[in-house]
Amino acid sequence: MNWLVTNLEQKVQNFQNEITFSYGKIFWNNKVQFIQKENLTIWVDGYLLPNYENFEELKGLSQLELVHFLYKKEGLDFPKSLKGIFTLLVYDGNTLQIFSDQVGIKKFFYFKQGSKFGFSDSLKILSNLLPKVEIEREALVDHILFNHHILGKSFVKGISFSTNATKVQIDTNFQVSCYWKFEELLDKKNLKSLEKSPQFFQKLVNSYLDYLDTKKFSCPITGGIDCRTILSAVDMDKFDISTYSYGNEKSLDVIYAKNLTKKIGLKYQNYDLNDPIEEEYQDLAKKIITTGNALTSIHRSHRLNAVLREAKNNDTMFLGYMGGELARGLFPDDLIISSFVRKTWNGENIKESILCSFKEASFKFNEQDIEYALKRVNELKNWFESPNKYFHFSLEMMSEIHFAQDINLFAQFCSFVIPVYLDIDYLNYIFQTEFNLLNRTNMTQNPILRLKGPEFHLRIINELNPKIAKEKLSKGYSPKDYQSILKLGISVLKNRVLPQKDESNFTYRNWYEKFIQKYDFSSMSDFFDVEDESLINKEFSTEKTCFNLSRILEGSLYFKEYK
Template identity: 30%
Template sequence: MREDFLVTYKRSDSPDIGRLTLQYDSNEIKLYCNSGSLIQIGDIQIFIDGYILPRDIIFDEYSKYDPHSLVHVLYKKFDDDFILNIKGFFCIIILDSYQVKIFNDQLGLYPCYYTSGLKSIDRISNSVDLLKSDGFTLKPDYSSIVIKSLIHRNVPGKTTFEGLEKFLPATCLRINDQSVLKSQYWKYTSLLELKKKKRASSFENEANFMNRLFSQFLQYLNPDKQYISLTGGKDSRTGLAALKSLSKNPVGFTYGNPMSRDVIYAGLLADSVKIDHYIIEPESSVDYFEDAVSDIVKLGNPDINLFRLHRFNAFKKVSDKSDSQSAYFAGYMAGEILMGIYYDNLIFTNFITDFWENGSLNSIADIAYNYFIKDQCFDDKAVLDDLHKLECLNPDLSRSMKQFHGLFEIGIPHHAQDIFISSNYFSYTYPFFLDIDLLEDLFYGNFNLFHTDNTTKNPFKRYALYAYNLNIQHLLFPQMDQVPFGKRGSYNTREYLRGSFYWSVIKTIRFFTERKTYPPSINYDETFRQFLLQWLNQINSDRNSELHMSFNIEEAISELSLISGTTQEGILHKYSNIVMLYMQLNYYK
């Protein structure tokens, strides 16, 4: 459901991109996109991919305008500062008086990539596939590969390929025949200024604000149908409460083992509020893994990890049931924003969290060796230089400040994978806790990680961790109060609202008396390891692959062959990284 584009600058060659057409040509600047996706209004032309809507402060005045007209009216009034008045998941291109201006959303959820020639940026696109069509050849950036092994993400603005860079969040790129200027129109650190101006807010006010944001989203975009991912947890339930308070009946879906705790409790919730609920059980066959990962690579986004395949499958299957204008609601990042970061060695690796606790970086060479990376293929200094660009690894900051920066440098880019994938199957993906209006509200008030402590073992102090979600849910849709949450020592909102003493006692009793066990929602068995082994053996046989210069493939095969039983994602990253990189390099040849 995306509109691709390619902008070239000072390039004489015509790219071989049959599905797009040349829509703008000023000799030095060319824009290729689908016919009809570049809209002329007055003296400017506007391209929008993704979706936009007016921000809360101007919504009542400007919600009467369709997206392209909204951009036009705001641009004519505020010039480039128009972008401060809209939000969403988007890339906007404005053609104005021989200038091309490109903007992405505040959090960089929408991916834009660019390459550089001798003097400046020469290609920009939302698809690496299109950059390849214009002659760009992908080559591994070994320093970035090492960093991805350390933190499971790229440093903001970088990719794992030489010469391929990515827009930072809130990028504004201005191009004319003489120059290219790049800036950021918003920075997440502005939330810290709001934190300093802290104001008190009641749960009633917060519930009303949440309700208003959902209402604005539905009113402006008017999707035919709503979908929401459900788990046994609290975050998506807040979104469900908001939708139900507006008399909407979204279709719920959960991916995972049907006998897992998450799936069972999600089903209880769906039954309680009388909504349809689909369970997408992970498939387990080598052919399935082959097809799913191959399709992920073809999406043209090299940031996506191989382990998103089950989510990819869920979005694909659910979207088969969707109408032409569908919205997907998800509570990504709510827990981290409200309560702080949990150490799971997945989103936030041990390399990062050990630094937060101990203040020193673990040996890069040792971790690279553990990930089968040959030490002669990367430069320690280059790796450290890039790592030092991350504020979450700034030794001069407090742990809470490091975690704050980690939300935006690591956490949001992680969840952006799912947001991007879902945008290919739903018209509008709404990660409501990443709505910029809600983010600013949470940091302006007391409802964020700076006001909680998720490391405490004191049950009365832990009570505060869940105050926002459970009070908002109760106020928006109290009919859900009796539905238990899917955690060991389960409780429901009604029990929670009786106070910290009652809640802690009943939770503790249930925690120690519960006898029923549940299988994991997602795990990886012998079949998945066989899929990885087949690819590693293929790479080992492909003596022309440049990956032999950087990875000890035989050692990876030997070590993976020794693993048995079911395994968790974190154990397999060092094998899957090699496979995904090989598949990407082959596809983009």
């Protein structure tokens, strides 16, 4: 809870600062950066920095000075010259403007009822301003179909949340619009060469360390290449770097992470939450419920456990989210990419898939729910009918919603959470190369195309850090092997003939079953058949069973938190 803008007369507590403006009041806490300069009042919630093109010229300005300078220079187009994870408020004495970051990672919430309005980074604060808190049934339908709340429709009836590049204008009118669209990434004419990619990526990563003035950071590590690529861009002798994993000690991800960090001399810790004590998990789940704005699943407890421990010693954290998906394509898993989305992509009957999803979730659906679901799918033609449907889905759902839940959760405990592959300059660059999901897909069965998928990352690692390049990935080959077709072929063939024994990195079964079954689901009984024995008493044989149950549990816990 960092800030609130409203014209309601209700008494508001728990804020350290407030001012009255022409159309209401603005409240904020000291965590929000604030400046009054000339005729502008500026608030920054989160962090920001100059974009790649202007970095050298503007890196000497503080975050607030940067906003002021760009606003004066570029007017209302100024957010396009910024990047980071932020919400900006700018008041010029007549109009209040609120902006989300271009990718839409950091969310704010808002409602408008007649002439009354409210905006805040906290769904709970806004819920407290409503005369009555009700669950938004349509948001539950969204969640059943897509495993997430989407397109700005929140769990609380009447409250929406920001999406990518949201712009709000409050003066005599109330307008919500978008100042930039993801489609603009597709309008690039000049293709970038692979040869210059390592230098670009190195400068990109180090611009964060330079501008945020940090000599110390944390970074997760697995058996894959996304975070290795980030580490390869940093001079390890100049920074105090901590690396970590979260999961089963016997999984290949943990084994290869441990081996890599030992070889290159980095601090490493694995945080294994596969068999937590009940109280420990309850505490993590409570933190998610109280800070997750009903957009974050308690499934993120594994990650939060690791981040809480890392944040004790590091205020800056790099993340590798979407590195693989944007460069190599998507892979439906029925969780991040829901079974409904997979079936629709495969051309299965949409109405039958909707009904199947409703029944699997033990949802008490009616004709209006079916009509809404069909309407929703029709609204999402970019996800299902566009030639670039994987592009739209990866950015508008996976990046902006799924991985944003982690980034926003972690940012509650760590000041600078940096998802490098969601940096707007990186997105502009990757979609000016041939090395992106528009040209490649993890869904292909062609082994040659699958092998070419990680080419972009491996080129960067090989050129920037030969030491990391020598160490094998969990796929059985090293980045250095990729430079030789013969070595790569031998490594891949060996891994196929003699596959490595792997264990699940983490599981939602056993301890999760105990956690879920101790709760009362009665507050969700209007929406779900909480007495359905096949749902509640069924053996937890699949992750999907756990997911359907946790949807109901989270609904109950969030509703209890907000009502």
